[in-house]
Amino acid sequence: MSWTLAPQHMAGAIALGYLLGSIPFGLxxxxxxxTQDIRQIGSGNIGATNVLRTGRKGLAAATLVGDALKGTxxxxxxxxxxxxxGTLLAGLGAFLGHLFPVWLGFRGGKGVATYIGxxxxxxxxxxxxxxxxxxxxxxxxxxxxxxxLAASLATPIALFFFGYREAAELFTLLTxxxxxxxxxNITRLIDGTESRIGAKTSDKSPAPDx
Numbered sequence: 001m002s003w004t005l006a007p008q009h010m011a012g013a014i015a016l017g018y019l020l021g022s023i024p025f026g027l028x029x030x031x032x033x034x035t036q037d038i039r040q041i042g043s044g045n046i047g048a049t050n051v052l053r054t055g056r057k058g059l060a061a062a063t064l065v066g067d068a069l070k071g072t073x074x075x076x077x078x079x080x081x082x083x084x085x086g087t088l089l090a091g092l093g094a095f096l097g098h099l100f101p102v103w104l105g106f107r108g109g110k111g112v113a114t115y116i117g118x119x120x121x122x123x124x125x126x127x128x129x130x131x132x133x134x135x136x137x138x139x140x141x142x143x144x145x146x147x148x149l150a151a152s153l154a155t156p157i158a159l160f161f162f163g164y165r166e167a168a169e170l171f172t173l174l175t176x177x178x179x180x181x182x183x184x185n186i187t188r189l190i191d192g193t194e195s196r197i198g199a200k201t202s203d204k205s206p207a208p209d210x
Contacts, residue, residue: 017074017093022101025066047109071117091118145185
């Protein structure tokens with residue numbers, strides 16, 4: 001698409017999204033709850049999957065919701081301040097902020113929850129497609145990472161099919177980034193060493209995150 005926003009407004013939309021996306025809800029929530037630093041357990045990831053390894057399902061659920069809503073909030077605020085193009089740029093910024101938060105030395109999460117949150121803000125009906133594909137693959141293979149990867153592949157296609165062409169372009173990029181962040185999971189899936197949903201993993205093991 002051809003951009004009409006002034007460069008300073010484009011930068012503002014991306015910065016807004018990045019600041020929201022870089023809020024490390026998993027770390028903040030677990031610290032407030034007085035648990036062990038989640039960067040020192042499991043995969044060391046700040047996402048909901050690793051928070052679940054604390055044994056606190058409520059904290060994991062809160063992290064999942066927080067990481068998703070920051071993506072949705074970025075899209076809505078970006079649209080309010082900068083129009084439709086602002087929604088796309090703020091969504092991109094939020095996803096990058098979650099993956100590479102400056103506050104944590106650019107070591108963030110893998111992005112699935114924020115990916116979903118941005119999708120809700122831009123084209124919520126397609127979230128149902130994501131959920132359906134995730135659920136089908138998870139039920140068949142019992143791999144959370146494989147389910148997320150498959151659902152992310154289906155998302156740009158569904159967006160294009162339903163007429164969200166600009167969002168489809170954005171989510172093609174987000175999907176590539178998500179796959180890159182899951183490269184270790186992909187290697188374990190190929191090697192047959194990826195943990196299945198419900199399997200117990202040691203705190204010292206290189207446990208997967210979706």
